[in-house]
Amino acid sequence: MTERATNQNRSKRRADPKRDRLVSLRPMAPIVPPVNVSGRALMVVIAIMSFLCALTLGAVTMVQEKAEAWQSDVSREITIQIKPDDGLEMETALSEARTIALSFPGTLSADIVDRAATSRLLEPWLGEGFDMDELPVPRLVIVTIDETAPPDFAAIRQKLAEAVPAAVLDDHRAWANRLISMARITVLIGVGILTLMFATTMLTVIFATRGVMAGNRHIVEVLHFVGAETSFIGAEFQKRFLLIGLKGAAAGGSVAALGFLLLAAWQSNSMATALNDQVTALFGRFTLSGAGYFGIVGIVILISAMTAVTTRLTVIRTIREIDRQRADPSLAEIG
Known part of the structure; x- marks a missing residue:
């Protein structure tokens, strides 16, 4: 009778819906800590790099658009000069x-x-x-x-x-060719700077991910030892760093876009002033077209996706290193 009662009590505990609900509502601790110093530092670095990328893209876009406008104006007119x-x-x-x-x-x-x-x-x-x-x-x-x-x-x-x-005809072709060459060189320089910034951001994400992996290595090893797949662990880190990258890139891109808007508003509200005339003569109008703002949004998306993908690849590589060290203990001693 006692054994039967014990079995009934066990069945009752297993079938208790209230208990199952409480268990299902219990919060699960994330693999990657939601708030840590490395995450905040990485977010700041991504925000700075995104700001610089957006600023460079906006400047290159304005130069390209101004060059195309000047080229169009020049190609529509010729000048006859009479001395x-x-x-x-x-x-x-x-x-x-x-x-x-x-x-x-x-x-x-x-x-x-x-x-x-x-x-x-x-x-x-x-x-x-x-x-x-x-x-x-x-x-x-x-x-x-x-x-x-x-x-x-x-x-x-x-x-x-x-x-x-005494008349001299100037068709402006030589000046237009120089202008086109200058614009192309500026665009190439801007693309090179953007490439270097993207590479720097990727390396920063790799080092930050390895730092988080080092701090949570014991958790990753236990999960991997009990059967958690590499894709699952990589997805957990990817979700966390995707959020970090999205927040940082959005902050940097927003500040850059706001800067262009404020500069354009300042130029529009301070027309016919000495400072405005000098700034306009040196740098032109700080008017960014819709293509420039779409480019800033594209930079935010690209840096966020690059952060997530780089994190996943880094985690997978780290887990493979753990597997190699487990298979060959001498590697662990060397490390």
């Missing part, structure tokens, strides 16, 4: 040069830059109130051309040389 000469009637020469330019197919319009506009162009260098008649200031004719079917520049030069010898 003052003895016995030259400037206004007549300007009108004749404009007529010659419009006579060629592929030219859409031609505008003479008048004296007032020429004076405004020279004010930043010569100051206000100077007399144009006292200086040999050349005059310009701005010709808009069809980008898809440009005119014959050689023929225009030849006809200008015959009719207006």
Whole structure:
């Protein structure tokens, strides 16, 4: 009777739903500690690297977009410059040069830059109130051309040389080629810097993961010894470091995006000031397009994914080292 009662009590305890519910609600301690010094340090490092990556990407994007805009503007226009000469009637020469330019197919319009506009162009260098008649200031004719079917520049030069010898045609191709080369070099430098930053971030994640593995090596060894698969242990570390990478990358990317927004707002609200003019002349407009902001989001996603994948590979490699040391005790003594 006693043995039967004992068996019944055991069956009752096993079938007790309330007890099973309490057991199922009991919190399970994570393999990787949710908060530790290495995790916080890694998050700060990822945030800094993400900020620098986003800043570099934004700068490269702005340079590329500005270069494309300048190239488009240059490819739509050519300039006829007429230098003052003895016995030259400037206004007549300007009108004749404009007529010659419009006579060629592929030219859409031609505008003479008048004296007032020429004076405004020279004010930043010569100051206000100077007399144009006292200086040999050349005059310009701005010709808009069809980008898809440009005119014959050689023929225009030849006809200008015959009719207006003081006229010089500038199609800006040499300047545009230099601009394109400079933009390409800048983009290549930016891509190289981004590559170095990504490599640095990956190495940082590897070292941080190994540090966490060293601190929790006994737990990993016990789990691995009792039959926990390598993929399970790797997934636990991957989830933890994915969250760390996502938080750090999002913080760094957000600060960079906010910086571009604040700089653009400052430039818009401080127009026609000396400081703004100097900054704009040196660095241009700090206006980042939608492609630049999407690029920052892409950097956040890429760094987070890279952190997770690097962590998983590092954990798998560490567990394999544990297996090799277990198979060969001499390796453990050397380590």
